[in-house]
Amino acid sequence: MRVFIAGIDGYLGWALAQYLTARGHEVAGTDRFLRRAWVEEMGSASAIPVYSMEERLRAFEEHYGKPLNFREGDLLDYPFLRGYLEEFQPDAIVHLGEMPSAPYSMIDQEHSVFTQHNNVIGSLNLLWAMREVCPDAHLVKLGTMGEYGTPNVDIPEGFFEVEYRGRKDRLPFPRQAGSFYHWSKVHDSGNTMFACRIWGLRSTDIMQGVVFGTRIDEMGDDPRLRSRLDFDQCFGTAINRFCCQAAIGHPLTVYGRGGQTRGFLPLRDSMQCLTIAIENPPERGEYRVFNQFEECYTIEGLAEKTREAGAAIGLDVQIEHYENPRTEMDEHYYNPDREHLIRLGYKPTHDVVAEMKIMLKDLLEHREHLLKYKDILVPDIRWDGSRRRSQVIASEAAVK
Ligand code: USQ
Numbered sequence: 321m322r323v324f325i326a327g328i329d330g331y332l333g334w335a336l337a338q339y340l341t342a343r344g345h346e347v348a349g350t351d352r353f354l355r356r357a358w359v360e361e362m363g364s365a366s367a368i369p370v371y372s373m374e375e376r377l378r379a380f381e382e383h384y385g386k387p388l389n390f391r392e393g394d395l396l397d398y399p400f401l402r403g404y405l406e407e408f409q410p411d412a413i414v415h416l417g418e419m420p421s422a423p424y425s426m427i428d429q430e431h432s433v434f435t436q437h438n439n440v441i442g443s444l445n446l447l448w449a450m451r452e453v454c455p456d457a458h459l460v461k462l463g464t465m466g467e468y469g470t471p472n473v474d475i476p477e478g479f480f481e482v483e484y485r486g487r488k489d490r491l492p493f494p495r496q497a498g499s500f501y502h503w504s505k506v507h508d509s510g511n512t513m514f515a516c517r518i519w520g521l522r523s524t525d526i527m528q529g530v531v532f533g534t535r536i537d538e539m540g541d542d543p544r545l546r547s548r549l550d551f552d553q554c555f556g557t558a559i560n561r562f563c564c565q566a567a568i569g570h571p572l573t574v575y576g577r578g579g580q581t582r583g584f585l586p587l588r589d590s591m592q593c594l595t596i597a598i599e600n601p602p603e604r605g606e607y608r609v610f611n612q613f614e615e616c617y618t619i620e621g622l623a624e625k626t627r628e629a630g631a632a633i634g635l636d637v638q639i640e641h642y643e644n645p646r647t648e649m650d651e652h653y654y655n656p657d658r659e660h661l662i663r664l665g666y667k668p669t670h671d672v673v674a675e676m677k678i679m680l681k682d683l684l685e686h687r688e689h690l691l692k693y694k695d696i697l698v699p700d701i702r703w704d705g706s707r708r709r710s711q712v713i714a715s716e717a718a719v720k
Contacts, residue, residue, distance in 0.1 A: 323598060324410035324457075325349035326395060326446065327417030328388075329356070329373060332462070332531065332590060335547045336414060338538045339591040340598070341384045348389035348408045350401075351417070355548070355555070358424065363696050364552035367564050367686055368534060371544045379544035395442030398449070406453035412598045414460045415446060418508075422466070422499035422646070423701040424554040432500040439504035440511070447515040458601040459523040460594060461512050463505045465583050465613060465656065467527060469496030470649050475656035478525065478609025498648050499703075509609075516607035523606075524597045527656075528590065529583030529613030532559035533675055534682040536588045547587065549683075551690070553645075553699040558619055559584065561697070562626040563676060566637045567683040568690045570697055572627075575710070576644035578620030579651035583613025583658070586675045589668060596664045611658045614668040622672075629676035633684075642710040647703040 323340055327333040328349030337347050353373070359365060371379070373390065380388045389408070393400040395417050405413070418439040419425070425435035443461070450457055468475045471494070480493045492513070495506040512523050539545040550556045551564035562572045585593070593612045602608050617625075623639045630637035644650060662668075669675065683690065700709045 321411040321598065322346045322348070322409065324405065324408055324413045326413065326415045327351055328390065329353055330416055331548055331550070332587075333416045334376070335536050335539070335587055335591055336416070336594060337388060338380070338384070338545065339536060339595060341386075341388070342538045343595065348404075348410070350391050350393045350404060352392065352394045354419070358419070358421070359550055359552060359555050362552040362554050364550065364555070364693055365689075366548035367551050367683055367690055368546050368549045369543065369686070369689075370548045375544050379542050383540065383542060383545060395445050396438065398445050401445055402449040402453055405449050409454055410457050412458045412460055412601065413446065413450065414462070414594060414598065415443065416462050417442060418462070418504070419501065421554040422501045423699065425499050425501035425504070426703055426705070427701055428705065435501050436504045436507070440507045443508045444511055447511060447521065450521055451515070451519045455519065455521060456604070458598070459512065459521065460597050461508065461523055461525050463509055463525045463527050464502060465527045465529045465611060466499070466502040467495045467497055467506045467509060468493065468656070469498055470581070470652045470654055471496060472653050475611070477611045477657050477660055478527070498646070513607045516605055520605040522602045522604050523608070524602060525607065525609045526594070526597065527609060527611045529585055530557045530559070531585055531587055531590050532557060532679070533587030534679045536591055551693070552696055553701060559622055559626070559676070562623060563679040563683055564690055565697060566626050566630045566635055567680055567687055568694055569636075570694055571638040571640035572623045573698060574619055574623050574639060574641050575646065575699070576641065576650035578618060578623065578641060580619045580648060581616050581652065581654035583611070583616050583656060584622070584672070585612065585614040586669050589614050589666075593661050593666055596661060596666055600664050608660070610660045611656050612661060613656070613658055614670070615672075616654055616656070617672070625673050626676055629673045629680055632677060633680055635680065640712045641714070642698060643713055645699045645702045645710050
């Protein structure tokens with residue numbers, strides 16, 4: 321199939337380009353390299369060195385025996401986007417080209433407006449471009465499990481049956497996102513669902529959990545093919561941060577009580593699931609929602625698993641509880657479904673500790689580089705709009 325990837329230079333995009341090419345798909349993609357700039361803005365750098373796009377493209381051609389169809393560009397540049405899609409005529413478009421960080425969207429007015437403008441308008445441009453030049457293509461849109469928030473009832477896959485005042489309907493499950501970033505994804509979902517209804521486009525809206533992992537097998541040992549891995553307070557997600565912290569002997573930064581529960585999945589599972597969605601498109605006019613994660617874990621439980629993985633390779637991993645800079649529940653019910661992907665053949669990688677061991681080994685190779693950033697690991701971006709470094713709180717206090 322011909323697959324277009326928006327955001328092809330990112331953590332997921334660069335891995336997906338390789339995963340799909342290795343399976344015989346024809347890949348093209350675009351990126352404006354904003355992720356590189358945002359991480360720099362946070363005073364950080366990828367834990368795994370990221371090569372320039374020229375070097376990445378050279379390595380890609382050497383390794384896969386064909387060039388990657390890449391053009392630098394912005395989804396906010398409508399003529400560019402429309403022209404590229406018209407020329408490439410994709411069967412599927414995977415939309416990973418958004419600002420992905422909750423804390424970044426909460427820094428101040430400018431960052432939250434940037435996030436929603438960039439994400440919502442970029443996605444809307446994509447929908448219009450599809451309508452105009454490739455209406456038969458399948459949009460695989462990266463949403464987030466965070467759209468649902470943490471309701472005190474089970475979470476279905478996008479829709480649920482409701483009976484209200486004696487009448488029944490199948491309605492979108494309520495969204496209760498926890499940051500302006502997560503709300504940008506909710507707005508995207510509404511626009512995508514609407515475009516499918518009025519224009520007959522087809523889309524899979526992926527409610528993905530938190531991804532972790534330093535590699536997929538297809539990357540081999542060529543450092544130019546490796547994915548980035550961030551660990552700063554904005555672009556580093558929980559397990560990726562914990563493994564980087566463990567590698568340099570920094571205490572793991574559990575926010576609050578650590579009872580926050582989320583769905584997590586290794587990078588390799590994310591690739592497997594996105595490919596399943598691409599290879600099994602919905603009908604014209606259909607808008608479907610997949611919840612995409614391997615398993616749900618508490619943050620405290622993941623910190624314990626990181627300690628276990630560290631101990632297995634001789635690392636003494638400490639865990640600390642810090643004041644939670646976010647406004648979120650740190651103890652709650654959480655029970656989302658994830659049946660659609662399983663029915664289509666998704667085989668989850670169940671061993672989180674084994675994946676963490678691979679990560680720790682990869683990260684230890686870059687220990688000196690990581691040590692340069694040990695002072696930016698404690699968060700200071702707070703949901704009330706202020707900046708103040710979180711202090712360590714005793715575990716007993718955290719449990720109050
Ligand atoms: N957390 C800690 N310590 C840390 C980092 C995070 O306790 O050092 C906690 C957070 O407070 C939160 C949970 O871990 O309760 C998850 O935080 P995260 O930063 O790993 O993930 P999140 O902000 O939810 O966002 C990430 C990605 C985002 C994606 C989302 C999927 O950045 O792009 O949409 O995961 S989900 O979480 O399912 O919404």
